[in-house]
Amino acid sequence: MSNVVTEPPVVAPVEAPPAPRRPLTRLEPVVQAIVPVLLSILASGVLLAILGRDPFAFYGNILHNGLLTDFGVQQSIVRMATLLLLAGGLIVAFRANLWNIGGDGQWLLAAAFVAGIAPSVVGGLGMAVGLPLMIVIGAVVGAAWTIVPAVLKAYYGVNEIITTLMMNFVGIALANILVKGPFLTDKPGVPRTEILPLDQRLPMLGGSQIHAGIIVAVAMMLVIHVVMTRTPLGLRLRVLGSNHRAAVHLGLRPQRLTLIAFAASGALIGMSGAVSMLGDWGSFRADFNPAYGLLMVPVVFLARMNALATIAFVALFAVIQIGGDTATRLADLPTAFILVLVGLLLFFMTITEFHRVRRQRRLAVASRAPRSAGAEEVR
Amino acid sequence: MSNLLTEPVLTALVAGALLAMVPLMFAALGESISERAGVLNIGLEGMMLFGAYAGFNGALYIHSSWIGLLLGAFGGMLAALVMVVLCVWMRLDQIVVGVGLFLFAEGVTSLLHGAQFGDSYPRIDHVSEIEVPLLSKIPVLGESVFHQHPIVYVGIAAVFLVHWMLRRTSAGLNLRAAGETPSALDAAGVDVTRTRTLAVLACGALAGIGGAYLSIIAAGSFTPMMTQGVGFIGIVLAMLARGKVMWVIALSFLFGISLSISTALQLAGVNISTDVIQMLPYVTVIAVLLLFARRSYLPSALALPYFRGER
Amino acid sequence: GSDSGGSAATTDTGGDAAAKKVTKFAIVTPEKGNDFGWNQQGVEAAKKVAAELGVEVEVADGSGYDNVDPILSQLSQSGSQLVIAHASGYNASAADVATKTNVPEMSWDNPDGVQPGLVGDAETASQEGAYLAGVLAAKVSKSGTLGIVTSADDTNWNKMSGGFIAGARSVDPGVKILYAQIGQAGYADSAGGKRVAKTVIAGGADVVIGMGDGSSFGMLQAVEQAGGDVKFIDVIGDKSSLDKKGVLLSSVIWDFAPAIKQAIEDVNAGTFGKEPYTLNLANEGISLLKTDHIPADVWTEIEGVKAQIESGEVKVPLTAKKAEVQALLKK
């Protein structure tokens, strides 16, 4: 008994192995990525069979056209540039528990704005100055579109799901007004902005079809990762995200943080829109809305808001998007089938996530034995 | 064009407003219920699409709008079942599954539509409406508001019912607790999972009916992605109603009438871009929020899975 | 992979692209080719021409708008000597891809994008057909009120609306025309189509011309349910096989075959894109569908007007922008 006093009981627990997740965490990303993909391939494979299509041919075509041809892989990487920046923007907001559901509105508005003025700006200032400037402008527009939700949230606690959804609808309409109004070309055809000449778009990387946007995107993701995991700001955002009252108590200036998080989120999403216009589209068409923002919401969640993991997930979805169109066409299916595939993929990804958690809990409980021994020695 | 707003036109406008309002009302009512219980259905639009498709088939082949609406409810519940199993039972993330459900529903329904109706584009004949005695004699309103398919009145009644339920029945009380402090509900011996399951299924059924109304009555045909974002607006309305379901009627009517007004303005030759008109409802809400900055109330356990014994 | 990157490809297949004879061409449409409208007409025309000229055709219908670049590029690189980007929403991408892959592309309503040998421009004088529809409507209408319902602010819809208005007024200057648009991009919004069409009919219109894609079925529904003798005029495709209730008065039919055929022949001749490829009454690219709801005498008059338009006697206004339509309406 006496040893209790000399040796504080706390020592025993400290020595006790904390829930042994180590081996698991290493394998995890792999499992996380592979299993759900296999499962959804299986499920939609069955669906394909029912529809009388050849599943193997179908998936083969996705892989071939999305990844295995030079052309396909390049297109996929180009698409990644757009999606990554968007996902990054969502990560920043979600980390702070700010549900920026209005990503598409911010994205489209920035895209429309950039596409609208790019031809004159880039033409006038030259690419060296013009293109970076346009990306910045895209960021500014995106950020500006988050001001209302941010202020309402920070100073009045108005729920941001409502406000961002609202601003989303408004943003989409406004983008259309812009392309049909101030930014409209006098050319016939669907209302759109002036086309940014091919040779004034984001420069291609060494003779490939991949434009510099991917470099910007990957760089930003790395920055986000470092900021979120290592810097004070990142930690402050996490704290705000998991406990608002604590943030107030700890003196983290929640209001200011809320504004910062929203602004950063909008800025990254705006950059995504800009890169997409300056890189691949070159012009914004009325009623254009690929709804990338909505797709990225679950993707970011499944990557558990980890920037690096997000890169992997985004790559997967880019390949599906690029390879999918041809695959569905060759299988004589509507492109809508890709949506089915993506939906299933999301379901199965969440399910594997579920099993990860379950496994960890079980392991944790299994770890009682050594601790029990510790208890013995205390008595 | 001033002589345009004749009685028949006004009637058509009000009727049109109702056509747009009813699906939204059902969806928003459903969403309010499940949000009250702490489940956020981002996939509401998906449930509506399922309902629209199933309902359309029912009405088309069984030649009864009621059977159609019933099947619509089942279609919606089928979609809701995904939320139930993954989010309520397995406690997976509601946003991920919700978005997944939405994309999945869009895909599946267009797929089926293409395979089934791709070359025939069948349409449902005019479904019989009932005239509310006396009231249907009132000019304008009589022919529009009081000359509708009964489901419209059923829907409005449902809102009142839910309102009453939330305040006067145990089920309603459990619902509110499940969204606010599930641990307390659990401690009181009520199964949180069961409560939330029922709420989500109810939401699915209502959203499904809303979708079925859209395809069977409002459009008379099914076209892929025909919900046109009504589901998402439903989510917003449910949140704006702040759990007070009566607001759902007012807000969804506001939405419907704003659409009719946009039509009226065009017919009157007023030269406003439809984009501007489309923005108006949302801009109004934002403006209201900005001016009166009311902390929009949301259940504190919304979108959070419940694990017993967690602190 | 064989052909890595555009710049390389460009240098390889450089000049001789124009010299190539078309053995295979491709057509890309946003929706499936079973919509009784724009997409179906395009696909069927392509198949027809392919059969006629004995060349292969690759059909990529239902390609949507979000992955245009990849799809066009893939088709350009899978052995086609001509790609038809069958949607004016594809213009920008078509020009890009053609330049990158150096395979000629035909795009719609894109006169400024023309690059002889590389990017061709196809135009529709759809307003001419709509003008005839207007004449027909005004003649058939008993109420003296006509309706125009569109699903979006769309160039083609605007052009035809203008033509319709002019045609109707040419018959009865005092004719009342109710003009309404469903929404921003209500192409699929069949409920909206029905809602707006109902209102227009309530306004007294007994002939409604509807331009809407999927939403057209909602409009048709409204007309059918209106009962009485309200009639519907459709555009682009021929829905008579779906017309159970006999309300389909006519349709402004677009036949893309002449344009596609001409384009292929020009590629073979190395003169692709020098001239725009136009659909008009003259080359049968645009025509008015003859149904047995149209009184014979009226039809003969329409034939007359048709001749006048072809001879240039009658000038049909071109209203590509909605504002122009509304201005015309106000006149």
Add this chain to the structure above:
Amino acid sequence: MITPDHLTSTAPTGGGASPAPAVELRGITKAYPGVVANDDIDLSVYAGEVHGLLGENGAGKSTLMSILSGMVQPDAGTIRVGGQEVSITSPRKALELGIGTVYQHLTLVPTLTVLENLMMGSGSALLDFGGARARFDELVATLGARIDPNAVASTLSLGELQQVEIVKALWRETRILVLDEPTSMLTPQGVTELQGVMQRLKDSGIAIIFITHKLHEAIEIGDRVSILKAGRRVGGIEPDELRARTPDELKTRIIDTMFGEGAAQLAGVAEMEVHTEEGGHHRELSGEVALELIDLSVDGGADEASVHDMTLSVHRGEILGIAGVDGNGQRQLAQAIAGQRPISGGDIRLEGSSIRKLGVPDRQRRGIGYVTDDRLHEGTVLDMSVAMNIVLKRIGERPFWRRGAIRQQEIDAFARDLVQRYEVRTPSVETNIGTLSGGNIQKVLLARELAFDPKLILYNKPTYGLDVKTASFVRSQIREQAEQGITVIVISTELDELVALCDRIAVMSSGRLTGVVDNGAGAHARVGELMLA
């Protein structure tokens, strides 16, 4: 439960051991990540008897009770209720077995009214407000409580919430009542009332399990005592012995079992049990004023207490107590001083200069520390590690961050040291703080504040929920700080503690300062009067 038929159903046994125990736990074991919360525990509770359950923080008391009330499933062990072996798979099952529980952390729905909270889970489809009201009045009468049944829960004070919780626990035919630290948030009067209630309940034949950290309570009210330690039942005191011995003997014995042989001597029972103290140690106070409140007013809004023009000055190195019934504006005052809440009037001066305009972080930089009373929802980020929580008020500062980058090793090392010194029961510093027991979370909060020596510290219920050893340890820490010249303000509802600790005691009642008492002979009584003024 207090219905006549029930009274007759179980013969009151007046504390004597009746044959079959009402509840019998055998070999209960429950493990959590890295911890064995309950390790092969045996426990018997008899009808008409109060069973005091004691044990240091993290000993496993709450876990054991959670198992009994169906909230947690044991890894091993059997439970008998009224002789029948049962498996309590859910709270509903527990309620059906007549087990009512007042949890350590309140379980009311804040947005519902008191009555609605009570009606939750009632079988009937329609809510029977009439019947519920009758039942409520009946229970409230027996408990001698005063609550508005239609008040929304979030507007009640902790004390009132506590009463509602007890009503809730008794709502159904309850034969076994579990009270997990019910007294820790009550004022002396509250505690006395609760004791009366428990007496009445046990007379009516109910078996009560009573968890507390206050030995005298256990001894006074308890008919039987069990002591847990590191998840095991390491000892207990039978009724006869409990009656036979003097309180001090019992306390010494309990403390020794809880903390090991000789612990009592080491610390001194007196120091462990503030109850027995009477503040006497007079200290010389420096003349210089550290903190000044000048006509300070804080608007608590609709559903919170307000503070009305308070004027008060605190000297350097002084320990000033703020006494008062809970919910009389203490928290609002504390938040205003800490900068978390805007003030509506007056001024706050730190060493002469006004700080009213400064935000929370600036005031921290000026040396104001604040230990909140809401450890779960305000004090900590539950899903972050113990180590992180310790440095959360130092984000970005050296040595934990260098050139904007976090230094995890530094943080962990620092945290480990504190965990050692404050004897925080945690598997490791990487463990999520949310899984720690209430008392251990509190220790982390204290460590966080004490580690970085501030000018002025504000304690809100500093020993709330702490076991006697930790509590005395905290008090000694506070005294030490004062000796070093740090100004200390202690807000507490425990008069004994304030008397034991403070130089002066200010008393708050309904948001106003009703008086300031110099500690010393008779202070206890004077403060008591002022509190009710």
